[in-house]
Amino acid sequence: MEREVFKRACAQGGEDMRLAFRQLYEDYGRALLRECSMCLRDPEAARDALQNALLRIWKSCASYRGDSELFPWLKRVARSVAIDELRASAVRPPSSHSLAAAQEPDPALPDELPGPEALTASRLALARYRECEARFREAEPEAAAVIRWIAEDELSIEDVARLLNRTPQATRQYLYQCRRKARHYLAPWYAEVAGGER
Known part of the structure; x- marks a missing residue:
């Protein structure tokens, strides 16, 4: 389903939105179930998460502006719904260090906006990174998922251990192997970025 078609149907509501949502499920339902399954590993929990995700998507239809693909x-x-359900199934004390860190300014943020040359170089580097990342995901899907859970979804080692059905210690060792594999696939991007800084 095209983004603009879905956006129009969401704006019109009623029968158009219902038909668009049915088409959306036919087009993407299996892929979304696979995404939930990667997080939860339990088929029944993944189906429940998919239903909750579809409900959240339905409720968000009216506000969908088509800003992203x-x-x-x-x-x-x-993925967000599946991770929420994974976290809800585990009892863990709240993390206070994340609140303290959010209050401090990030020294890595630049003081000035980059110029056109820097923006062009940044776009080229991003394109190269995406190529390398796609090769990594295709060749090592589980390792790529583990890296994504840690880096993007900010899951803890304990959460990832639960997803992989491993002990936290075994998960740490596996994460080391995943990072090593990622470095191998991202080496061309690293070389390009390092070469561009000289």
Whole structure:
């Protein structure tokens, strides 16, 4: 389903939105279930998460403006719901260091905006990174998922251990192997970025 078609149907509401949502499920339902399954590993829990994700998507339809591509947006919602359910199933004390860190200014943020040359170099580096990342995801899907859970979804080692059905210690060792594999696939990007800084 095209983003603009879905956006129009959401804006019109009623029968158009219902038909668009049915088409959306036919087009992306299996892929979204696979995304939930990667997080939860339990088929029944993954189906429940998919239903909750579809409900969240349905409720968000009216506010969908089409700023992002449709499938990545759907995947983010499904993954977010699955991670929420994973976290809800585990009892853990609240983390106070994340609140303290959010109050301090980030020294890595630049003081000035980059110029056109820097923006062009940044776009080229990003394109190269995406090529390398796609090769990594294709060749090592589980390792890429583990890296994504840690880096993007900010899951703890304990959460990832639960997803992989391993002990936290075994997960730390596996994460080391995953990072090593990622470095191998991202080496061309690293070389390009390092070469551009000289």
